[in-house]
Amino acid sequence: MKAGLRHLRFVTPMGPLLAFADSAGLCGLYFEDQKDCPSSGQSNADDADPILRQTRDQILDYFAGRLGAFSVPLSPAVTPFQQRVRDALLKVPAAHTTTYGALARSIDSPRGFRAVAQALARNPIIIIVPCHRVLASDGSLGGFSAGLARKPALLAHEVQHWPRTES
Structure with a gap:
């Protein structure tokens, strides 16, 4: 994971998720029990971060059947x-x-x-x-x-x- 990340943990009907963001967007979203889920210990918890709140709100809307496409800005470290x-x-x-x-x-x-x-x-x-x-x-x-x-x-x-x- 990138340095300087913020994270938010929230619960969904399929289990707790951990979301990670930097200033540009969402860097990671993992089920807490997922084998490759990074430790949140290397980031700061931030339930006021707008990207993390948007991620949580959109995921919860998805599970409620209100949202089938997402608009969260993405910023993963990928090839x-x-x-x-x-x-x-x-x-x-x-x-x-x-x-x-x-x-x-x-x-x-x-x-x-x-x-x-x-x-x-x-x-x-x-x-x-x-x-x-x-x-x-x-x-x-x-x-x-x-x-x-x-x-x-x-x-x-x-x-x-x-x-x-x-x-």
Whole structure:
């Protein structure tokens, strides 16, 4: 994590989340029990920070079924490849899914599905950067850094609140 971060812990229906921000935006959002969740000991708790409050409010609105797309400014420390994957993934709307291969093709890396999977495994902003919407090519869940049980629960939540309409 970057130096000089602020954090906020808040509770959601799927467990407590830790949000980390710098002056430019949200740097990290992790379930507290997530294996790669950084320690909050290296940042300052700040429940008045506008980015952290916006993150909390939007995540709680998401879980209440009132918000399917986020507008929190993002500022994660990621590689250019991870940035391309993130930008493509942010185009996948709530209640929709894609595959690792389709995501790789969308960023002009048609054989890069493994690299895409690795980039998603390192996604520092859970839910808002919706890696839970990415499935294996056979339709199976694939992995999920926040715990595989949460992935279908997040997808079911989205289908319940933002049902897909076929055109």
